[in-house]
Amino acid sequence: MPTHDELINELAGLCGVIPEYWDIFGNKHTVSLETQKAILKIMRLNIGSEENIQKEIAELKTRPWNRFIEPVTVISINDQPLTIPLYIPVEEGKESELSISWSIENESGQRAEFILEGNSITVSDQRRINGKRHIKINLNDRGNRGIGYYTVSVLCKTPEIEISGKSRVIITPDACRLPAELEHGKTWGLSINLYSIRSDRNWGVGDFADLKKLVEWAAGLKAGFIGINPLHAIPNKKPFGISPYSPISRLYKNFIYLDVENIPEVRELTAHEKEIQDKLNELRREDLIDYEKVASLKENILRSAFKSFYENHYEQNSQRGLELKNYIAQEGNDLEMFTTYMALASLVTHHSPLFSWQEWPDEYRNPYSYASQEFKKTYKKVIIFHAYIQWLIDGQFREISEHAKDLGMSVGIYHDLAIGSIGGGSDAWPAQEIIADGTDLGAPPDDFNAGGQNWGFPPLIPEKLKESGYDYFIQTIRKNMKHCGALRIDHALGMFRQFWIPKDMPASQGAYVRLPSEDLLRIIALESVRNKTMVIAEDLGTIGENVRETLLRFGMLSYRLLYFERNYPDPSFTTPGRYPDTALCAVTTHDLPTIYGWWSGRDIEEKKRLGMYPDEGVWLRNICDRERDKEFLINALRAEGILPHGSELFTSKPMSPELCLAIYEFLARTPCKLVCVSLDDVIGTPDQQNMPGITDSYPSWMQKTPIPLEQIIPDVRFSVLSKMFQKNSR
Incomplete structure (x- = not known):
């Protein structure tokens, strides 16, 4: 035993x-x-x-023998005709009494029906489960079907029993979409943190009007894309509710990005203009973003705008009112859950909104409870208000995306998908059956975080996710690809295995849990082709080569950073020719120092100030390593002929526009399909946007660009950068 x-x-x-x-x-x-x-x-x-x-x-x-039919089957379009196995309890010799009727229905409601009985039934295998004989029968489709989602319905009858079941079938392409221009070509683009954009006209945070200007400007520079941070819905409250990577929902977006002045109902408002202008001037002057004040100001204006919209359009069934109603119908249950959550979050307490359903009164913790259903009836107008906001966001974002394509950008908007959403958020509220409550996702200890990382949001239970037909995953991918030419999937290793950290345990005591990676990657490929969205898989960190090989097989671009591309165990920098072609390459990310900060050691200074080094020896080693790395980088640039030998650019000198340009030319010479240029690098921003592991002592996600957009656009450094990329055939 x-x-x-x-x-x-x-x-x-x-x-x-x-x-x-x-x-x-x-x-x-x-x-x-x-x-x-x-x-x-x-x-x-x-x-x-x-x-x-x-x-x-x-x-x-004993699975799948103890199930009549598997809840979901994911196959390649090239693995057809489709075969669906059934597992039926039948006594010896009774197979001839079986009658099986089944159908397969596509998303348009078109259905093919089949009947199996008597001699047409073939038993392919048998097994005894809990003392009962079970047989396996394969349902064989006829012909090949297109990519997409199908529903298989089965009814099995014998004189003694009747069994029925449904299964989702997902037929996928074998690879993600790649724009035709990139099949044999390369391009470059700008990476921006949209919230950080300072401009003379925005409301204290970068918005869609700024994004539209950036798109027009980048297209004029012959850039192929604009990369932006996740636009996911967040609480907009310090200290834990301002990170775009810790959202309450990945299905819907943050309203602070709305270009409020471009909303027809807002343009009709005249009241309190002087009071609003004073607040706007204050928010614009601030060097740090005040999320709560920006959100409060925009929400108040939106409520006034909605009052007018509801009376003049929604109730009157005007063209504009019908457009919102159509949007609500198309979004269905996902939008209903999000908007109900938002309404509840704002009304369950008499204080500020409470974005944690676990802390709500018991009767509202289940979205399907009687109290929750009654709430929806009572506060229908409030729920429609939140739908109105998402409709406005969808419309403005779609317009910008289409504008990027019209301007000839080969990729357009390149969006970022966070790893997960918080356990108290709107995504988790209706998905409690598949959420692993009582654990957080994170990462084991590494050279950046000696104690490991706890990201503060729950994983999905793999088996429960599969039983749901992967619907939660499908909707997350689909909604984040909508209107986007490219999607970066943060922490791509999480599609293969995830690091679970049970509550009350340190990250060092966590464990990896496998996920059904082949199914998940196939779903991404399907949504990529359908939405015409290419995929970049962030494959940094401890990741096996089999993972990168699998991502490559599915046509997902690798994500390569200059800082990490070395000839290990030799720490010298990898030459441009050794970068893969199916990749996006960049210098840095929001979690790492800007090139100006890296060169000056600003990040090392900040970590020392914040007490992030376990001892002085580690700090001193970091300083020595950085000076060595600067020498290695200069040598790499010289070896490529980008900097002349004997150049006066030594590591003791500060970073300059010329050296920054040389570093990006190094990346321009790689075969990578995409080169991503950080806006912060070009304008000389010293501080990184986020300091992982620090909440209050560093202004993560709050820093505005040191110069306004009106000065960035005519900056000669960008025209020089554009010419360099054109010279390097990008």
């Missing part, structure tokens, strides 16, 4: 818990029994006794 510990190990393995992993330092970590138990409980498995554990093991080992 296996011991209790052996049973836990076996069950954890069946549930995808990886028993050991190697960290970035080459150290092997074995997952503790306590961590395995915690994860199994989070997955809602009964491990209260050895008998219960054995039952759970038996249940998993």
Whole structure:
């Protein structure tokens, strides 16, 4: 008989818990029994006794035989005709009494129907499950179908029993979309943090009017894309509610990006103009973004605008009113859940909005409860207000995206998808069945975070996600590709395995859990082709080559940063020719120093000030390594002939526009499909946008560009940059 510990190990393995992993330092970590138990409980498995554990093991080992039909099947378009297995309890010799009627229906409602009975039924396998004989019968489709989502419905009858079931079938392409211009070509683009844009006309935070100007300007510079931060909905409250990477929803967007003055109903408002102007001037003068004040000001204006819209358009069924109603109908349940959540969050307390459904009164914690349904009836107008906001966002964003294409940008808007959303948010509220409550996603200890990272939002339970037909995942990918020419998927390793950190445990005690990667990648490829969106998979960190090979097989671009592309174990920089062609390359990201900050060691100074170094020795090593790396970079530029040998550009001198340009020319010479230029690098911003692991002591996500957009656009450094890329055939 296996011991209790052996049973836990076996069950954890069946549930995808990886028993050991190697960290970035080459150290092997074995997952503790306590961590395995915690994860199994989070997955809602009964491990209260050895008998219960054995039952759970038996249940998993007998799948799919203990299911009539699998909840979902994901296949390549080239693996047709489709075969769907059924698992039916039938006594010996009774197969001839079976009658199976089944259909397959596409998204337009077109249906093909089939009947199997008597001699047309072939048993392909059999097994005894809990003492009962089960047979396997394959339902074979006729002919090939196009990519998309299908519903298979089955009714199986015998004289004694009747079994019915449904299954989702997803037929996918084998690779993501790549724009025709990039099949044999290359381009470049600008990466901006939209919220950070300072301009003379915005309301204290970068908005869609600024984005439109940036698109027009970048197109004039012959750039192929504009990269932006996630636009996900966030609380807009300090300290934890301002990161675009910790949203309440990845399905819907943050209203602070609205170009409020471009809304017809706002243009009709005249009241309080002087008071608003005074507040705007104050918000524009600030060097740091005041999310709460910006959000409050915009929300108040939007409420006044909605009052006019509701009376003059929604109730009157004007063309504009019908457009909103059509949007609401198309968005369906996802929008209803988001807008109901937003209404509840603002009304369940008498104070500020509460963006954590776990802290709401009990009766509202279930979105399908009687109280929640009554709330929707009572506060229908408030819910429509939040739908109105998302409709406005969708319209303005679509207009900018179409404008980018009309201007000839080969990619257009390049959006960013955060790893997850917070457990108390609107995405999690209706998805409690598939959310792994009681654990957070994160990363094991590495050279950037000695204690590991806890990202503060829950993972999805892989088996529960599959049982749902992957609907949550599909909607997340689809809505983030909408109106975008490219989508960067943050932490692409998370489609293969995710690092779970059970509550009350340090990150160092976490464990990796496997995900159904092939299915997830195929769904991304399908949505990529349908939405005409190319995919960049952020594959930084500890990631196996098999992961990169798989991402490449699906046509997802790798994500390569100059700082990390080295000839390890030799820390010298990789030559441009050794970069992969199916990749986006860049110097830095929001979590890393700008090139000016890296060159001056500003990030090292800040980490020292913030107490992020465990001891002075680590700090001094960082300083020495940085000086060495600067020498390596100069040598790499000289070896490429970008800087002449004997050049006067030495590491003791400050970063300059000329050296910054030379570094980007180094990347321009790579075969990478895309080169992403940080706006902050070109304008000389010293501080990085985010300092991971720090909440209050560093102004993460709050810093505005040091110069306004009106001065950035005519800046000669960008025209010089454009000419350099054109010279390098981009």
